[in-house]
Amino acid sequence: MSELLGLSVAGQLRGLAEGRFSAVELAEASLARVKAHAGLGAFLAVDEDRSLEQARAADAARAAGTAAPLAGVPIAHKDIFVTDFARTGLPSTAGSKMLAGYKSPFDATVVARLGPGEPGRGPGAGAVTIGKLNCDEFAMGSANENSAFGPVLNPWDRTRVPGGSSGGSAAAVAARLVAAATGTDTGGSIRQPAAFCGITGIKPTYGVCSRYGMIAFASSLDQAGPMARSAEDCALLLSAMAGFDERDATSAQRSAPDYAALMRTARDGASAGRPLQGLRIGLPKEFFPAALAADVHGAVRGALAELEKLGATLVDVSLPRTELAIPVYYIIAPAEASSNLSRFDGVKFGHRAPQHGELIDL
Amino acid sequence: MSLNPTDVSRIAHLARLEISAPEAAQMLEQLNGFFGIVEQMSAVDTHGVEPLYTPLSAVQDVQLRLRDDAVTESDTREANQASAPAVEAGLFLVPRVIE
Numbered sequence: 001m002s003e004l005l006g007l008s009v010a011g012q013l014r015g016l017a018e019g020r021f022s023a024v025e026l027a028e029a030s031l032a033r034v035k036a037h038a039g040l041g042a043f044l045a046v047d048e049d050r051s052l053e054q055a056r057a058a059d060a061a062r063a064a065g066t067a068a069p070l071a072g073v074p075i076a077h078k079d080i081f082v083t084d085f086a087r088t089g090l091p092s093t094a095g096s097k098m099l100a101g102y103k104s105p106f107d108a109t110v111v112a113r114l115g116p117g118e119p120g121r122g123p124g125a126g127a128v129t130i131g132k133l134n135c136d137e138f139a140m141g142s143a144n145e146n147s148a149f150g151p152v153l154n155p156w157d158r159t160r161v162p163g164g165s166s167g168g169s170a171a172a173v174a175a176r177l178v179a180a181a182t183g184t185d186t187g188g189s190i191r192q193p194a195a196f197c198g199i200t201g202i203k204p205t206y207g208v209c210s211r212y213g214m215i216a217f218a219s220s221l222d223q224a225g226p227m228a229r230s231a232e233d234c235a236l237l238l239s240a241m242a243g244f245d246e247r248d249a250t251s252a253q254r255s256a257p258d259y260a261a262l263m264r265t266a267r268d269g270a271s272a273g274r275p276l277q278g279l280r281i282g283l284p285k286e287f288f289p290a291a292l293a294a295d296v297h298g299a300v301r302g303a304l305a306e307l308e309k310l311g312a313t314l315v316d317v318s319l320p321r322t323e324l325a326i327p328v329y330y331i332i333a334p335a336e337a338s339s340n341l342s343r344f345d346g347v348k349f350g351h352r353a354p355q356h357g358e359l360i361d362l
Numbered sequence: 363m364s365l366n367p368t369d370v371s372r373i374a375h376l377a378r379l380e381i382s383a384p385e386a387a388q389m390l391e392q393l394n395g396f397f398g399i400v401e402q403m404s405a406v407d408t409h410g411v412e413p414l415y416t417p418l419s420a421v422q423d424v425q426l427r428l429r430d431d432a433v434t435e436s437d438t439r440e441a442n443q444a445s446a447p448a449v450e451a452g453l454f455l456v457p458r459v460i461e
Contacts, residue, residue: 205418
């Protein structure tokens with residue numbers, strides 16, 4: 001593996017800034033590794049020429065002193081985000097044959113903000129798009145076995161699932177094909193595959209990232225988020241992804257903070273040895289049922305001990321309605337999915353039977 | 363609430379799904395199991411609980427957003443219709459809907 005791909009997003013940015021390697025070299029390393037590990041099933045589409053074109057533009061911007069915050073960092077998008085076909089040459093399928101052949105005329109807001117930006121809406125962060133990532137069909141699934149284009153395998157053990165629905169994103173990051181990727185989470189679709197593949201993923205608060213151009217599953221729960229190998233890398237991506245977008249009616253009306261800078265800012269009263277001094281972490285007792293697997297419980301307890309050592313205070317709390325979360329989810333999510341998927345009726349896009357008589361035959 | 367085999371056949375027909383008798387029996391069991399999960403909600407007294415429109419209202423004042431009634435988007439009809447199966451004079455073509 002090229003040592004460039006062992007670097008974090010932050011590490012790649014440092015190397016690019018110091019001129020130790022170019023965005024083109026990074027993109028070439030990533031594209032080669034994507035090809036070498038095609039058997040994972042993580043990627044659905046790449047367009048090498050367009051990716052290298054973006055990388056050359058990033059190098060030129062850096063040489064001119066106008067590099068955007070993520071200029072030249074290779075990333076990939078879950079194929080639930082639409083990508084402008086004319087710009088990227090990449091399809092947008094949501095892991096479904098229902099959308100095979102669809103050519104999106106625009107970029108999702110998250111895609112534009114991480115990449116080239118949009119005319120009249122400000123510059124983007126300049127990341128290079130390597131390709132589109134496999135996922136469960138319309139983001140419905142939790143093992144990435146429900147993609148019309150085949151399953152994704154867990155790179156740590158190919159006999160196991162990577163989780164889902166953002167399984168392609170999690171596998172691609174864990175296998176070092178890219179240092180970071182986008183995912184979406186409705187009922188665990190970033191957090192669960194991130195856990196299965198041993199990486200870091202965040203489902204931001206609803207409204208933080210625009211849903212414009214994100215193929216909808218359950219609109220009141222869907223949220224975009226970053227997936228990478230560290231919290232710092234997720235913070236770097238999230239700062240570029242977040243922020244108000246008037247094209248999403250539920251977008252939060254606040255600007256995106258610089259999450260990475262906030263992470264590096266020392267807390268009041270904190271010391272070098274105890275950087276989390278003053279931070280209180282609630283442990284909902286309902287999340288630790290007797291049925292919790294011993295190894296999971298052990299890993300969580302281990303992490304909590306580490307946080308405590310770093311100065312955090314652990315506080316037992318109760319969320320007494322937790323048991324209702326699943327019943328509520330199973331009303332809201334399928335009902336909204338039914339509404340959202342009814343648009344795929346074959347009128348504006350799709351396969352049309354040659355011998356259709358009435359609407360039902362479409 | 364629970365479904366019977368006739369309900370399952372009717373739903374399958376509406377969804378244009380062809381299912382065998384054993385599949386229908388299995389689906390009936392799964393659907394009724396699902397209703398069992400959902401019924402846990404009816405045990406909760408929601409009287410007087412304010413609807414939560416967005417979790418953001420916990421941290422900031424959230425109001426329905428209105429915008430000026432002005433044209434903000436350019437004409438992208440051609441690009442939007444490029445993937446359509448049948449188009450004529452800028453309109454999507456569909457088969458006859460009303461008899």
